[in-house]
Amino acid sequence: MKLPQDFSLFRDYGMVLVLVLLCGMITWATWEEQHPSDASAGVALANGLYDLKGEELHVAIMARQTKSDDEFVKAIEDQIAERGSSVKAVIRVRNPRDARIELEKLGVSNTRINAIATHNFCFSTWGVLKQATLDGLASSHKSFKDIRPYKPKSRMGSAFLSAENLIAILNQNAPVAIMAIGMTLVIITAGIDLSVGSLMALSALISAVTLRSWFGDADASALGIITAFLLGILVCTACGVFVGLMVTWFQIPPFVVTLALMMVARGLSFILAGGADPVDIQATGAELLYSGTILGVPNQIALMLCLFVIAHVVMSHTALGRYIYAVGGNEQAARLSGVPVFWVIIIVYAICGASAGLAGVMDASHFTSGRPKAGEFFELQVIAAVVVGGTSLLGGEGKILGTFIGAMILGVIQNGLNMQGVDSYTANVVYGALILVAVLVDQLKRKLLN
Amino acid sequence: MSNDSAPPPLLEMKGISKSFPGVRALDNVDLTLHEGEVLALLGENGAGKSTLIKILAGAHIPDSGHIYIDGEKVRMESPAAAQQAGVGIIYQEFNLVPALTARENIFLGQHSMFSLTNRSQERAAATELFHRIGIEVSTEALCRDLTVAQQQIVEIAKALSQQARIVVMDEPSAALTPREVEGLAAVIKELKDQGIGVIYISHRLDEVEAFADRITVLRDGKHVGNQTIDEVTRDQMIEMMVGRSIENEFPKAASKAGEVILEAVGLHRLPAVKGVSLTLSKGEILGVAGLVGAGRTETARLLFGADKLDSGEIRLHGEKVEIKSPRQAIKHGICLLTEDRKSQGLILGQTVQENFGLANLSDFSARGFVSRKREGSAFGSYIDQLKIKVTGGSQIAETLSGGNQQKVVLAKWLQQNAEVVIFDEPTRGIDVGAKYEIYLLMNELAAQGKAILMISSELPEVLGMSDRILVMHEGRIAGEIMDPASATQEDVMKLATGSTGEVAVEV
Incomplete structure (x- = not known):
């Protein structure tokens, strides 16, 4: 494949390499035998059983009473029916003792069973499925002649590298990644915004409180919910505009303005909540922003990807993007070249505020409540994502897609530490050190390339 | 020795x-x-x-x-x-x-x-x-x-x-x-x-x-x-x-001043500018001499909208215009090549093409999207025309020599097709060969009917290239030299140091 001349994935997005390396490391660390128990495993097990026994198949399914097992059981039933046979019994129990009781009952009822379909969890932890136990049952109940347990094939793999887990990483990190878009623009103009974490809480609280007091609480309509969410985002955008004005008109360093706003917004969130407890959102439908999907993609992920694509296009293909880079590169020269510096600064802080507002309503939807403690210390995570993504704190350079990679690197590190069962204190130490290593690798790579 | x-x-x-x-x-x-x-x-x-x-x-x-x-x-x-x-x-x-x-x-x-x-x-x-x-x-x-x-x-x-x-x-x-x-x-x-x-x-x-x-x-x-x-x-x-002989260090071409384009009346911005009035005509190179601190650069910045006027007015083609920002000045067809290219003229960390495009994005945009291709081909023609020594549009501005940096800034404004071009110390830190080329370009611009204001501290340059010279002293126009060809450096210095009996022009 021939790439355009001035595009090089590894030059522009060197952190891709770091991300790939990290994923590789975590995959390697979590590489072990996997025992699938999802719907597709159920289908495969059903097919396997039918192919083995054909018309002679008399199968009972044994599983726990959990949601994921529902799918597993249903998949087996459906597939057996599909092949023209039927499942003779379904045993859904909470513990091995009950399982044994249920099996006894089945034996007493004299139902012919020669196979028990189950998954690895029940098979390996429930003594009742041991061959010796089953043989014992078979000898006392004729209908259980030749009874054997069957489970889906296990394979080697990594729990990290499963689609499920990767989607969870994307979903969990969507709010930070979205805020990192706004932060990237701000940092490219050589600014900083410390208020995003607090604005996130403020936005969540404004949504929750207005839903409760203006839009009819539990009876809120879809329109009411959307309005409440938009209101949260709007207030945060206004906060961003305010920051921009302070920075341009009054020449107050953005660090100071946003530090002040950080405290004000956090305080307001607690005041709105009337304390440290979350304000519950009773309205049905408010959770859809978090739990819903578009074309099978969770809403948050779809939203995040859309925003990244839009931001990337704006930054690399529009005049506004050019202006933002120019203001960060040399504000004087930009102004003297006719760049409307005032508006550029206002716009970037407004976008940053809006992205924090959006992250806030996403949080409100996730927890169906406005949490005054939402987004605590997120500003640092967001800045870390931007910096790891290769944006210079000095301004003038940085890439939106780099920020996406940066956010994902942080997400992957966190996820990996979780999977390894590292406790949260140790995780913090490793997390901090890995951020440094990631940036160091990038710097070394740059030095080597030059 | x-x-x-x-x-x-x-x-x-x-x-x-x-x-x-x-x-x-x-x-x-x-x-x-x-x-x-x-x-x-x-x-x-x-x-x-x-x-x-x-x-x-x-x-x-x-x-x-x-x-x-x-x-x-x-x-x-x-x-x-x-x-x-x-x-x-x-x-x-x-x-x-x-x-x-x-x-x-x-x-x-x-x-x-x-x-x-x-x-x-x-x-x-x-x-x-x-x-x-x-x-x-x-x-x-x-x-x-x-x-x-x-x-x-x-x-x-x-x-x-x-x-x-x-x-x-x-x-x-x-x-x-x-x-x-x-x-x-x-x-x-x-x-x-x-x-x-x-x-x-x-x-x-x-x-x-x-x-x-x-x-x-x-x-x-x-x-x-x-x-x-x-x-x-x-x-x-x-x-x-x-490596070759340059016959004339200052290749001044005969030019013919046309109608007045730009007129400034009583520009004030304390402390540097205390009542500056001037006219600038089509096709002329107006030199502005004076000591550092005489208010020359500050006057240029006022004309370009980079600083706010305390009082005074600017007229273009006889009509009063409000110029509150460089952006507006550019829209009115005025451009400024700053004395300090590194801190004011260029974004050093960006490519030369991006620097060139910054003031001209509307020329290369369709429905809000900037076409790098069109920008690149426009810049390419200036590379040839101005003989800019670059490896291509993607070279970083910082790596260019002073003369070539100046040419990139010049290309940016040529694309604007501005009527009034203000050069502030156009050849500072630029070597002899590139200087010569910049003088030729100024001649060419004047011949095309542009009005050129050239601020310079190099007296031979002011005397050699101007059609007319204004000398500033302590924020005011101390005098005007109508015929630079017969004037001497001493004439300019007398005005610039305020050591003549002439009364400063005030409006």
Whole structure:
């Protein structure tokens, strides 16, 4: 494949390499035998059983009473029916003792069973499925002649590298990644915004409180919910505009303005909540922003990807993007070249505020409540994502897609530490050190390339 | 200066060669400097002057060649080693800490980390140094409060305090007023008298003629010539530098002023501009001369909307216009090439094409999207037209020489097709060859009917290129010279220093 001349994935997005390396490391660390128990495993097990026994198949399914097992059981039933046979019994129990009781009952009822379909969890932890136990049952109940347990094939793999887990990483990190878009623009103009974490809480609280007091609480309509969410985002955008004005008109360093706003917004969130407890959102439908999907993609992920694509296009293909880079590169020269510096600064802080507002309503939807403690210390995570993504704190350079990679690197590190069962204190130490290593690798790579 | 029994020269650099990836920066270059001698090191930008100086300073290690001081071979392996050997370098961009005093700057880095400093001793030593140089600067003034000339004195004092016997001055006069340059001349003479060897780098040939005893010329990394100043004419110097003869340093074309385009009436912005009125016509080059601080740049910034007017008005084609920002000025067809390209003209970290496009994005945009392709092809035509030496549109602006940077800025404004072009010190820090090209371009612009305002501190340039000259003094127009061809530098200086009986024009 021939790439355009001035595009090089590894030059522009060197952190891709770091991300790939990290994923590789975590995959390697979590590489072990996997025992699938999802719907597709159920289908495969059903097919396997039918192919083995054909018309002679008399199968009972044994599983726990959990949601994921529902799918597993249903998949087996459906597939057996599909092949023209039927499942003779379904045993859904909470513990091995009950399982044994249920099996006894089945034996007493004299139902012919020669196979028990189950998954690895029940098979390996429930003594009742041991061959010796089953043989014992078979000898006392004729209908259980030749009874054997069957489970889906296990394979080697990594729990990290499963689609499920990767989607969870994307979903969990969507709010930070979205805020990192706004932060990237701000940092490219050589600014900083410390208020995003607090604005996130403020936005969540404004949504929750207005839903409760203006839009009819539990009876809120879809329109009411959307309005409440938009209101949260709007207030945060206004906060961003305010920051921009302070920075341009009054020449107050953005660090100071946003530090002040950080405290004000956090305080307001607690005041709105009337304390440290979350304000519950009773309205049905408010959770859809978090739990819903578009074309099978969770809403948050779809939203995040859309925003990244839009931001990337704006930054690399529009005049506004050019202006933002120019203001960060040399504000004087930009102004003297006719760049409307005032508006550029206002716009970037407004976008940053809006992205924090959006992250806030996403949080409100996730927890169906406005949490005054939402987004605590997120500003640092967001800045870390931007910096790891290769944006210079000095301004003038940085890439939106780099920020996406940066956010994902942080997400992957966190996820990996979780999977390894590292406790949260140790995780913090490793997390901090890995951020440094990631940036160091990038710097070394740059030095080597030059 | 030398005879048979003379001691070995103070400094000898023999057969110095240095290559960088893809470039042979220096090729077997020799340089000799005697005690009490001023050697002018001449060459266009990119000729290898800075590389040679960096080798002397210990910042680069030569691939081959040797350096001798007092006939003894020395190895300049680090800046510290060079300092130890008595080499003091005064770079164009000073290395002073603005928030420290002159005294503190002079002795900066000469104490070990935990030693105590002795103020009164240092003050006495600093005063003594200034005395040696012959110019008094307050030892306790913060460097950021000093003028450029004073800062230069501090740099020289710093070099002397480190026992420098070889002092290199890189474009020392670039930011000085004519009067300050005279002061510098005296300083250089003092240094000479004390037996210090001075290597003087400047693009200003009249200074070279006035200060130097000898010249060494480099071209394309090669040693072209070595002459005493009496043996060589100015034209020969230029020819040695550019490798061809330039018949006329200032190729002023006859131009014909047309109708008045821009009119400024009573522009005020304190403290720098105190009532400036001027008219600028189609097809003319209006020179603006004056001392640094006379309010020339500030006036240009007012015309360009970069600063806010206290009072006064600007008319374009006879109609009053409100210019509140550079953006509006550009819309009205006014553009400004700033005196300081690095801090105001260019975004150094961006590519030349992006710099070019910044003011012209609307030309290359469709439905809000900027077409890099169209931008690139437009810029490409300027690369050819202006003979900009770049590897392509994606070269980073910082890596260009001064002349080429100026051309990129010029391309940016040519694309705007502005009616009024304000040049503020258009050739500062630009070498002879590129200067010449910029003069030709100014002629061409004037011939196309553009109105050109040229602010310059180089009197030969103002006299040589202008159709008309305004001289500013302390925020006002001190006088006008209608016929630059028959005027002299003294005429301009009289007005600029306010030493004539003429009344400043006030409205």
